[in-house]
Amino acid sequence: MISWSLACLIAAVWVSRNAxxxxxxxxxxxxxxxxxxxxxxxxxxGAALLAASVALAAFLxxxxxxxxxxxxxxxxxxxxxxxxxGHYPTVSHQQLFMPPWAELAALHLYALAGDDRFVNFVHxxxxxxxxxxxxxxxxxxxxxxTAQATAAVFVLSLPQAVLxxxxxxxxxxxxxxxxxxxYFALSGIRNQRIWNAPFLALATALAIFTKATAYVWLxxxxxxxxxxxxxxxxxxxxxxxxxIAGACLLLNAGHYARNLATFGSPWGCDAANCGTPYKFVxxxxxxxxxxANVIRNLCLHATTPIPVANQRLCEVAVSAIRLxxxxxxxxxxxxxxxxxxxxxxxxxxxxxxxxxxLALIVGATLLxxxxxxxxxxxxxxxxxxxxxxxxxxxxxxxxxxxxxxxxLPFFVLMAPxxxxxxxxxxxxxxxxxxxxxxxxxxxxxxxxxxxxxxANSGWNLFTVSREQLYPHAEHVRALAARLKQAGCRxxxxxxxxxxxxxxxxxxxxxxxxxxxxxxxxxxPRFERWYGQTSLKPCAVIYxxxxxxxRSDHCRPLGPPQRFGxxxxxxGFQAEWSVRRGWQIGAPGNIVPQESRRDxxxxxIPAHLNADRAEDRGRMEGVASDKWVTExxxxxxxxxxxxREIKVRLVGDVPVSGPVLPQGILLRCxxxxxxxxxxxxxxxxxxxxxxxxxxxxxxxxxVLPERSFRPRELGIxxxxxxxxxxxxxxxxxxxxx
Amino acid sequence: xxxxxxxVIFFILITVGFHKRYRQGWRDSLLRSAVTWGATATxxxxxxxxxGSFTTPGL
Numbered sequence: 001m002i003s004w005s006l007a008c009l010i011a012a013v014w015v016s017r018n019a020x021x022x023x024x025x026x027x028x029x030x031x032x033x034x035x036x037x038x039x040x041x042x043x044x045x046g047a048a049l050l051a052a053s054v055a056l057a058a059f060l061x062x063x064x065x066x067x068x069x070x071x072x073x074x075x076x077x078x079x080x081x082x083x084x085x086g087h088y089p090t091v092s093h094q095q096l097f098m099p100p101w102a103e104l105a106a107l108h109l110y111a112l113a114g115d116d117r118f119v120n121f122v123h124x125x126x127x128x129x130x131x132x133x134x135x136x137x138x139x140x141x142x143x144x145x146t147a148q149a150t151a152a153v154f155v156l157s158l159p160q161a162v163l164x165x166x167x168x169x170x171x172x173x174x175x176x177x178x179x180x181x182x183y184f185a186l187s188g189i190r191n192q193r194i195w196n197a198p199f200l201a202l203a204t205a206l207a208i209f210t211k212a213t214a215y216v217w218l219x220x221x222x223x224x225x226x227x228x229x230x231x232x233x234x235x236x237x238x239x240x241x242x243x244i245a246g247a248c249l250l251l252n253a254g255h256y257a258r259n260l261a262t263f264g265s266p267w268g269c270d271a272a273n274c275g276t277p278y279k280f281v282x283x284x285x286x287x288x289x290x291x292a293n294v295i296r297n298l299c300l301h302a303t304t305p306i307p308v309a310n311q312r313l314c315e316v317a318v319s320a321i322r323l324x325x326x327x328x329x330x331x332x333x334x335x336x337x338x339x340x341x342x343x344x345x346x347x348x349x350x351x352x353x354x355x356x357x358l359a360l361i362v363g364a365t366l367l368x369x370x371x372x373x374x375x376x377x378x379x380x381x382x383x384x385x386x387x388x389x390x391x392x393x394x395x396x397x398x399x400x401x402x403x404x405x406x407x408l409p410f411f412v413l414m415a416p417x418x419x420x421x422x423x424x425x426x427x428x429x430x431x432x433x434x435x436x437x438x439x440x441x442x443x444x445x446x447x448x449x450x451x452x453x454x455a456n457s458g459w460n461l462f463t464v465s466r467e468q469l470y471p472h473a474e475h476v477r478a479l480a481a482r483l484k485q486a487g488c489r490x491x492x493x494x495x496x497x498x499x500x501x502x503x504x505x506x507x508x509x510x511x512x513x514x515x516x517x518x519x520x521x522x523x524p525r526f527e528r529w530y531g532q533t534s535l536k537p538c539a540v541i542y543x544x545x546x547x548x549x550r551s552d553h554c555r556p557l558g559p560p561q562r563f564g565x566x567x568x569x570x571g572f573q574a575e576w577s578v579r580r581g582w583q584i585g586a587p588g589n590i591v592p593q594e595s596r597r598d599x600x601x602x603x604i605p606a607h608l609n610a611d612r613a614e615d616r617g618r619m620e621g622v623a624s625d626k627w628v629t630e631x632x633x634x635x636x637x638x639x640x641x642x643r644e645i646k647v648r649l650v651g652d653v654p655v656s657g658p659v660l661p662q663g664i665l666l667r668c669x670x671x672x673x674x675x676x677x678x679x680x681x682x683x684x685x686x687x688x689x690x691x692x693x694x695x696x697x698x699x700x701x702v703l704p705e706r707s708f709r710p711r712e713l714g715i716x717x718x719x720x721x722x723x724x725x726x727x728x729x730x731x732x733x734x735x736x
Numbered sequence: 737x738x739x740x741x742x743x744v745i746f747f748i749l750i751t752v753g754f755h756k757r758y759r760q761g762w763r764d765s766l767l768r769s770a771v772t773w774g775a776t777a778t779x780x781x782x783x784x785x786x787x788g789s790f791t792t793p794g795l
Contacts, residue, residue, distance in 0.1 A: 003780050004742035011749035015756065085785040101774065104781050113740035129770055136763045177774070180767050187764075195758070199771050206774045251775060254782045 004112070036145035036428075043432055046439040047153050050162070051128055053446045053454060057166035058120035060461040061452040062469045065350060068168040069471055069500030071095040073116070076107045077502070080511030085254065087262045089526035090519045092497045097259050097268020099252075101210040102170035114512055120168055126176040127165030131156045133179040134415035140186040141378050143419045146431040151419035153435040155412050157442035158357055160405050163349035166452050170211050175408040177207035178217055182385075182413065185222055186378070189229050189236060197240045201247035209251050212267065212280075216396045217409045220389035228381035262525055273497055277336040282398050284332035290395035292326040293333050296340050297394050300404045303353035305345045314342035335400040343401070348450040350402040354411055356441065360434075361414045364421040371424055379420035386413040458654045464625055470503040474624065475564030480507035482561075483515075483539055486570055492537035494520045494553070499543040504566065520576055527578050534575040534583075542567040558588025564620070565631065601636045601697055604645065605732035610725075619729060621702075626651075626725040632665075632703035633726065639668070641694045642733055648687040649702065650728040653678055664724070665703040668692035678724070689734055700731065747773050 037044075063073055071094040078088055078095070085104075087096045106119040131152040138151035155161060164172050181203035188196035204222070207214035226237035256266035263269055272278035282289060295317045302313040318340075321328045328340050346352055368376055368383050390410045397406075422431035447455040454461055467473060483491065491508060495501060509515045518535055545554035545567040554560050557574055560567035573585035602608070608615040610626045621633040628651075639645060647666055667673040668690045676686055692698055704724060750772050754765040 003784060004739075004746060007776060007780070008742060008746045008749060011746055011753060015749050015753040079785070083785070085781060101778060105774075105777055107781060108743055108777055109740050112742060118740050125770075129766070132763050132766055136767060139763075176770070180771060183767055184771075199768055202771045202775045206771065206778070209778065247775075251778050254785075 004108070033145055039428075040146060040149050040432060040435075043149055043153060043435040043439070046436065047131070047149075047156050050156055050439055050442050050446060051131075053443070054127065054162060054165045055121075055124055057446065057449060057452040057454055057461060058124045059117075060466060061120065061166055062466050063116055063119055063168040063502070064451055064469075065167060065169065066471075066500060069502040070497070071098065072103055072168060072170070073106065073119070073502040074505055075100065076103050076110055077505045077511035078517075079103075079107055080111060081516060085258070087258050087529070088519075089521040089523070089529050091273075091495060091521055092501070093263075093269055093274045094272060097263055099209050099212055100255060101206055102168075102173045105173075106168070110511070116506065120166060123168060123170070123172050124165050126172040127156070127161055129176045130161065130172060130179055130412045133176060133183050134412055135419075137179065137183050137186060137382070138416040138419040140183065140190055141382070141416050141420045142375050142423075143416065144423050144428070146428045147416075147419035147423045149419075150422050150431040150435055151415040153438055154357065154360070154415040154418045157435075157438035158354050158408070158411050159347070159352050159442065159445045160349065160354050160408060160411070162442050162445045163347060163352050163449050163451070164405055164408070166449065167349055169349065169405065171405045171408050174207055174211035174214050174217075175412045177203050177210055178214060178221065178409045179412050181207060181218060182221060182225065182382070185225050188240070189226070189233060197243045198247070200240060201244040202251070204244050205247040205251040208248060209255070213393065213397070213406055213409075216392050217389045220392045221385040221413065224385035224388055225381055228377075228384070279336070280398065281396055282333045284330075285395065288324045288326050289330065289333050290391065292321045292324050292328070292330065293394035293397075293399050294391055295320050296328075296334070296399040297390075297403055297407065298358070299340075300343055300351075300401070300407075301353035301355050301358045303343050303345050303351075303404075304355050307345070310342050310345070333398055335398045338401050340399065341401075343404075346450065347445055347448050349405060351404060352445075353404050354407075356438070357411055360418055361411070364414070364418050367421050367424065368417060373424060376420065376424060379417050379424075382413065383417050386410050386417070389413070459625055459627075468624060470506075471500045472503055472564055472566070475566060476504045476507040479504070479541070479563040479566055479568055480509070482563075482568065483508065483570075486538070488538035488570060489515045490535075490537045490539075491515065491517045492520050492535055492540045492576065493517055494540055495543040496550075499565070504541070522578055522581070530578045534577040536575045539568060539570045540572075542569070556582055556587075557584065601638050602700075602731065603638045604640070604642070606637070606730065608729045608731075610727050610729075619726070622726055626727065628702070628704055628724055628726055632701055633729070634699060634701050636697050637700050637731060638696065639692050639698045640696055642692060643694060644689055644734050645692055645700075646687060646689050646732045646734050647700070647702075648685070648728070648730040649676075649726065650683075650685045651724050651726040652683045653681045653724045662704075665701075666690055667701040667703065669695060669698040684724075702726075702729070743773070743777070746776070 063069070071092045074092070075095040078090075079085055082088060085100075090096060102122055105122045106116075109118045109122065110116055134155045135148040135152040138148040143151065161172060181200055184196045184200035184203055188200060204218055207218055222237070226233040229236075259266050259268045263274065269275075270279055270281060272280070282293070299314050299317040302310045302317075304310055318328045334340055343351060343353060365383055365387070368380050390407070393406070393410070419431070422428070422434070447453065452461055453459070470476070493501070505511070505517060508517060510517045518537070520535070520540070540557055542550075542554040542560060543565055544550045545560055545562075554567050554569070557569045557572045560569045569588045572588035574582050576582050602618055608619055610616055610619070610622055613624075616622050616624065619633050619635055621629045621631050623629060637645070645668060649664070649666075663675045663677055665673060665675050666688065669692055674688050674690055676688060678684055747769055751762075751765050751769040754768040755762060758764065758768070
């Protein structure tokens, strides 16, 4: 607070002393500009309304998506807890080694506000900033007001940008810094002023300090832009290089040093968690592999609302990859554990493509390449820069099904070229018409954003509270309340890296109260951090205790109490050190209430209604808004050695759900299971008979299946599991 | 909550400053301010962190 106040004071003094320091450039034709602006008023108002609706979503929605809860935001809370940017022991190494600029910005806002309410605005600001930067680059390309507005609208209407801008991932932020660097590079070349060099250098440094993909995008872009201006450009690049290198070192030195000390490299690890097969970079760099990856990446944008068209496009892509002599599923260039398959039409920021914008880019590229007009020279250079950097990206990084968002630098860089093409065609009405069509498409995307819908018929940001939308919301609140009730302020975390830890840390008050959380990690790289001291927590929080490979792991300190996917152990006297593990004085004594409470056992016949909170509580896995979580519904039933039970399930599947058919798997104990095919969206109501083990009490599971789709349908496995709501669940014996 | 406006005030002030200084238009000033803000936020955190003084005002 003090430092920002001081910064404001210095800025105020600087502003008050600042007279006009540099000559004013000759004004352009003001009358023509004004008339163009008036003609563009509907477009500008539309763009402002679109930005306002995205801002509203950013304000109303919680942070997300998954990666934000896994590693982007946990690091912010640990920085606040430790009052240091230093690395700390964690099971999620990405919390440490990933470039941290977006999180540093979030840190300031979180620290000043005392909550995460404004964190999404870092990325929303980048979204608006990309629009401003695109129009500014458009101006440097010699574009008219219409061309500049078209460039801005092209960026603001990108489906991927609209979806991402209200969330907390850093892809738009890195795209903004890259485009800003391009602006200052072009501005320096055009104005021949040295004052642009420090800004170019800092924008470059901020880009690589935000996301490591900038290491690949920027060199291709800057080299192409400078070298396209001949000897003068090359000399200017040479003169700027020491400033760029200096700025990169200035901003990144601390992070490099921390990574070097912990991971032995300034860039951290080469895989998502150190030593795993989830490597970021291709294992093979041949031209054919690169070409195959270009095709795979382009295919991610074949996301029209017509599944057959997407399928056909990607079949062509597969054939093309095979023609290159490359396996479409080549493990050297495809992210571990994923398959290259046709994408779906989704309005989810992880996978949404930009098909219309890509088609426009292809058209603009052809036009710019063919035209001989001299004013297209810089637009041609920017096009070559964008295309080369895209190829470079595909050449270096493994293809991932969720790469579409990482292509944002390419799309925003091509926006000024789209504007330039509007001018080249000398048909201003085209720019306005195109802008209006793009804005209309973008509005529908903003309204129906799968993660943050503003106007969905199912649920939307006005019908479900922000707090409820956090993962594991009810369970982490219950767990935090339990710890608070016990007065426990020193918590150990023995959790799996795949657990979305941020909502738990936030509920515990890590970083904003005196509660301290520490990971239990016995990795040699963190020995130095623990030193000779031992952790003496008053509680340990576990995950995955119901998995066979973890069940024993969760019990040495006493029987755990379950809170959804979390298990809590308290009341023990023990200390943990990295060398000796747990030294237990006395085990905890909490009764494992949640594992099988008599009150939770459902007696047959039973009719559970999701409208009733008591019934929902017995259907573990059903959220308060009746949505079934990805783990499915799980409950204990008093089967009383019945060999069979009859189950009736009533619910619905939303219209915006995955491509059907998909399955709901019903399982009774470890004995029988039944897959119910859901073939159409809307309400479903089915009754099945299920075999059960001969036990007094057994577990009934109702699971939304992931990627179950018959291949003979000729379309791919949908990577999403079935999303459905449950209204009623009735269980009885077959004869009842 | 109101304290979180401080970085925004800083941003506005430097935007006005750049506009007065360079006279290259508001968009140019906004981009220069964004870069300056980004670098300031980074350096503030890096400088404050070793001294252990980075914390929420409530603590």
